[in-house]
Amino acid sequence: MQGMNVKSQVRLYKHMSFVEDLKYNEDGLIPAIAQQFDSKEMLMMAWMNKASIEETLETGRVCFWSRSRQAFWRKGESSGQVQMLKEFRVDCDNDTLLLLVDQTGPACHTGRRTCFYKVFKDENLLVDSEPLIDPKELYGK
Amino acid sequence: MQGMNVKSQVRLYKHMSFVEDLKYNEDGLIPAIAQQFDSKEMLMMAWMNKASIEETLETGRVCFWSRSRQAFWRKGESSGQVQMLKEFRVDCDNDTLLLLVDQTGPACHTGRRTCFYKVFKDENLLVDSEPLIDPKELYGK
Numbered sequence: 377m378q379g380m381n382v383k384s385q386v387r388l389y390k391h392m393s394f395v396e397d398l399k400y401n402e403d404g405l406i407p408a409i410a411q412q413f414d415s416k417e418m419l420m421m422a423w424m425n426k427a428s429i430e431e432t433l434e435t436g437r438v439c440f441w442s443r444s445r446q447a448f449w450r451k452g453e454s455s456g457q458v459q460m461l462k463e464f465r466v467d468c469d470n471d472t473l474l475l476l477v478d479q480t481g482p483a484c485h486t487g488r489r490t491c492f493y494k495v496f497k498d499e500n501l502l503v504d505s506e507p508l509i510d511p512k513e514l515y516g517k
Numbered sequence: 518m519q520g521m522n523v524k525s526q527v528r529l530y531k532h533m534s535f536v537e538d539l540k541y542n543e544d545g546l547i548p549a550i551a552q553q554f555d556s557k558e559m560l561m562m563a564w565m566n567k568a569s570i571e572e573t574l575e576t577g578r579v580c581f582w583s584r585s586r587q588a589f590w591r592k593g594e595s596s597g598q599v600q601m602l603k604e605f606r607v608d609c610d611n612d613t614l615l616l617l618v619d620q621t622g623p624a625c626h627t628g629r630r631t632c633f634y635k636v637f638k639d640e641n642l643l644v645d646s647e648p649l650i651d652p653k654e655l656y657g658k
Binding site for chain 1: 518526527528529530531532533535550552556557558559561570575604605606607608609610613615625626627629632633634635636637640641642644645650
């Protein structure tokens with residue numbers, strides 16, 4: 377792993393025991409940020425619960441928890457735009473996750489590569505990227 | 518701005534009116550991700566309220582809302598490690614912010630550059646970076 381200082385590798389938890397000690401909110405959820413592993417582009421933020429974290433670590437394919445559907449949200453299940461896990465990180469307070477992923481095509485339901493396509497510029501909020509794929513094509517028919 | 522497709526700049530809001538339309542949680546807060554603008558390193562995730570967003574946009578210096586202290590958290594106020602705003606982004610659902618920042622020194626209260634210093638590797642959760650500065654020095658005396 378690039379830039380890793382081997383000396384400083386201190387094991388905090390064995391296997392998946394850390395999942396129990398993460399700080400979940402009152403709904404049992406923790407925010408998870410997805411970043412493209414090579415370009416470092418920020419793609420999206422979503423939520424995970426214990427079961428979706430375990431599934432993600434076991435399968436290597438990112439699975440969030442959909443708050444609106446109250447169901448597993450296996451990224452790409454309906455759009456085909458899957459998110460494969462490259463690295464799984466936890467922050468200092470155990471209350472935020474960082475997923476380094478390899479995202480196929482758009483991460484955003486609008487068909488854009490990233491969900492963060494609105495920028496505050498010259499005193500206005502602007503859209504500054506176009507969809508890669510028409511969402512009608514993504515979610516089809 | 519690099520990579521910006523000028524054709525696609527659609528103005529959604531004038532001035533700071535968008536701040537009213539962001540989706541805040543029941544505590545009036547919205548998650549804000551801080552990313553180093555040039556290296557694209559993920560630094561931290563924290564929370565903002567309306568007033569801290571307005572202050573950040575007006576001053577160009579990042580101000581979060583501290584949930585533990587229930588007070589403004591002007592990044593660097595006690596440690597000197599300020600976070601200057603380079604770009605302010607909003608996601609598709611208006612419920613997450615992405616701040617491109619220029620972070621002086623460590624972003625993390627442990628003295629590390631990033632809060633995301635724990636990595637799941639070889640079936641264990643490991644620490645893989647060292648503090649840049651001893652936190653005792655940062656928060657002093």
